[in-house]
Amino acid sequence: MSEHRDRQTGRFLPSPDAASLRHEIFAEDKPSSAWLAGVLAADGSVEASLRAVSLSQSGEAGRELIQEVRRLTNHSARVYVGHPPYGQTTHSVRLVSARMVADLHHRYLITHRKTLTYSWPTIPQVLQAPFLRGYVEGDGCVGIYPTPQANPMLHLSFVGTPWFVRDAMKAIPANGRYRIIERCEALAEARFNGRHAWAAANWVFADPDLYRGAKWQMFSQYRQTLQQEPPRWYRLQRQREVAMACLAEGKSVQEAARTAGVDWRLVYAWRARAGQAGSTA
Template identity: 45%
Template sequence: MNAHEGGAGMRHGIFAEQAPESHWLAGLVAADGSVKGDRAWTLSQSGDEGRATIERVRTLTGHRLTVSERTPLRGRTAHVIYVPSRQMVADLQRQYGIGPRKTLTYTWPGLNGAAAADFLAGYIDGDGCVGEYRTPKGEPFLHISFVGTTEFMANAVTAIPADGKLHRLSQCKNLAEVRYSGRHAWAAGAWLYASPTAQESRKYRAYEAHVTTARPAWKVMAERRERVRQALDSGLSLRATAAATGEHLGTVCAWKKQFTER
């Protein structure tokens, strides 16, 4: 290890630690970073939120070098950091399979559970979409999507406990996209953003803004059913449950049958 790589205080062993922030940062690098041989890696993020992400990365890694800026003729200013660290580059390859020229060849790093969630939260921060959209009737719904190689995506959708729609991008060689919408996006987001590390993610704020304010019909129905189930589980009769929850007696009877059949 060259003691001068990245300046004093650089956290060269971050990717070897296998901590939540290590997984998040590796996911971000996998999506939006670039590995330069065996010596360094770079990361570019656009706009004010991108600058905030860059500053978070600098804090995590102890990066003290210059943040450069590139302003295209059209579009937002890109903020770029160059991170010289042979150890980080080696650990990115060893722990996460991240190396040079990965765009069309990157494969799933074999993560599971919370580690996979933190990694994908970082990946989506780099190359994903989280936002609120409208149905043709004007009703808001949550949308989460991201793109990767076909092999990577096949494993990523298996890791996420939600029903997403995966399809090949015919216009792009070896790339696929997965989309989660509505209740499926709520389920995916709840898994992705379960840890405090993932909740520092810039895409988390879009998810949180939606789930704390939106009242989609399926959510209202799920809450009604849950109130009935809890009342029945507490020992209340069918009539008492209907009175306590404000539901029709026939609805309570039908739901109780469904609860029993599960």
């Protein structure tokens, strides 16, 4: 049991397992805390009593994710294992902590019955990528799919309420497609493909110290593919980075073009676009 009722006062008292939890975790400005809040925003469930939050995941990847949640929160209570007649084995944990529930509400807007109402939280910019990384781990998709030319293409997407998805996309430094999912109530999708997915994924998965789950592993696999068979946009991106680094060192456009292996007129265009972006920032 995670809690019990005192016979004299009628109040719920935490068990020793619950007492060992890191109750203050969601009050901390740490990437790992924001990541976990993102997981719970996507897949967690706040109980109506407002005393506990639970999380359930399926399959081997789900079991590993649950173990990471236990490690971060110092959870030592029971892990509930389910064996549905169809589908993969499920693993679930229940975090009994009114403090956690309150902090999730005030800092990350995670509440009971959040499915149709959830909004993008106002959190420090440094925590936005870790938070969305957790959200994507819980309720997103990262995959590699072939283009019509049979080239591997990265895909990153996630769903949520229309207002959550719109504001989340504003935080991501990449161009994605937004669409309403008509068959569901209050549901939209953010979708990034190709070089836009690469830019989004590099931002989402930037922190090397956060949990490397199934979605990160897919991104890592694509990163290895790019190094082996780089598409034109990736080669051009690398050349642009070389050229802009040369210009930052004070070299001429012609020198930067020779070093990057591109036409000097392209370097002029890159420099002009960078100047326009800087003037509007």
